[in-house]
Amino acid sequence: MAKAVAARSDGAGSGAGQPAGQPAGAPNLDRIIHERIRLGIVSVLAVRESASFNDLKKLLRTTDGNLSVHARKLEEAGYITCTKFFEGRLPKTEYRLTDEGRLALERYLDHMEALIRAMRDGAAGAAASAGS
Amino acid sequence: MQASRPAPQSEPAGIHARAMDNLRYIRETMERAGSFTAVPGWGIFLVGLTALAAAVIAPGSPGRWVGVWMGEAVLALLVAGAATIRKASALRIPLMDVPAKRFALSFAPPMLAGALLTVAAFRAGFDTALPGMWLLLYGAGIVTGGTFSVRVVPIMGLSFMAAGAAALFTPAAWNDIIMAAGFGGLHLVFGVIIARRYGG
Numbered sequence: 349m350a351k352a353v354a355a356r357s358d359g360a361g362s363g364a365g366q367p368a369g370q371p372a373g374a375p376n377l378d379r380i381i382h383e384r385i386r387l388g389i390v391s392v393l394a395v396r397e398s399a400s401f402n403d404l405k406k407l408l409r410t411t412d413g414n415l416s417v418h419a420r421k422l423e424e425a426g427y428i429t430c431t432k433f434f435e436g437r438l439p440k441t442e443y444r445l446t447d448e449g450r451l452a453l454e455r456y457l458d459h460m461e462a463l464i465r466a467m468r469d470g471a472a473g474a475a476a477s478a479g480s
Numbered sequence: 481m482q483a484s485r486p487a488p489q490s491e492p493a494g495i496h497a498r499a500m501d502n503l504r505y506i507r508e509t510m511e512r513a514g515s516f517t518a519v520p521g522w523g524i525f526l527v528g529l530t531a532l533a534a535a536v537i538a539p540g541s542p543g544r545w546v547g548v549w550m551g552e553a554v555l556a557l558l559v560a561g562a563a564t565i566r567k568a569s570a571l572r573i574p575l576m577d578v579p580a581k582r583f584a585l586s587f588a589p590p591m592l593a594g595a596l597l598t599v600a601a602f603r604a605g606f607d608t609a610l611p612g613m614w615l616l617l618y619g620a621g622i623v624t625g626g627t628f629s630v631r632v633v634p635i636m637g638l639s640f641m642a643a644g645a646a647a648l649f650t651p652a653a654w655n656d657i658i659m660a661a662g663f664g665g666l667h668l669v670f671g672v673i674i675a676r677r678y679g680g
Contacts, residue, residue: 384505391506395514396578406574407513457506460499467496 380425381456385410385418390453393428393445401441419443427452516579516629521675523563527556528667535660542607546598549614549659556663567680579628587625590617608652615644615662630678636670 381387388408392399399407405415422428427449431442445453511517534552538545568575576584594617601609619640626633643662647655 387502387506388509391509392513395510403574403577460503463495463499
């Protein structure tokens, strides 16, 4: 858990594949989810009970290495669980969203919506004072 | 450090755009993961064409009529299957992921019921009831399977069910026209809609 808390506040996830860097006006953004591949993993698992490594790879159009690294970060944060098993002779990896992961996604969505609302209210306020 | 930051006026607009982009990405990812999106529009269109051909060549004895439409059902299954594989491959999405399996498992039971009822109805001499029964059951399969697919698919299923209801309560002489309009016309119309709105 200490690892997870550290990851949330140390800026993990900034780098290639992160289209939206930490906005200056959003200091409390969950950086674990903010990275695009990790956001994708959590979004997929929010609408599915579980997803295999290969399903996630195809849905998110990413590479084995990239997916593996980001999935591990989410797992370390306690947002997803990973189960490895054999189906016949084939090894399988299956991911599921934890309650904590679902809450984190909900918080992130609230945060994004609040940002959008604040910008809209600000623009409407500016237009009103310009008109008066 | 200050110099590298965007101009103060543009920053709020940038945050707003990024937040919108992130929400859009979440919504699109959830839609892709939760729906069977490899429904092949052009494949469905092609099935409509083969159904129109079947409607032209089917009239004759009851045995010939049922035989032609049974052959068309097999052909349609092959065409739709091949088109689904092709679309899934083009979109780079898993062919048999969870939504696709749910679609198949929901679509299959009404089709199996239809196949068995066809044999029973034909043996009992109720072949004039077959068009209504086929359209209704096919529509029911599309509606239930379509629950796991894009929104237009269950609407297509309901249209087939409406055509089936019409076939059951109109004179048997209209059966060929209703079959052509249903399996031909509806597939053509919805095939084009799906192809245009959902990537082929």
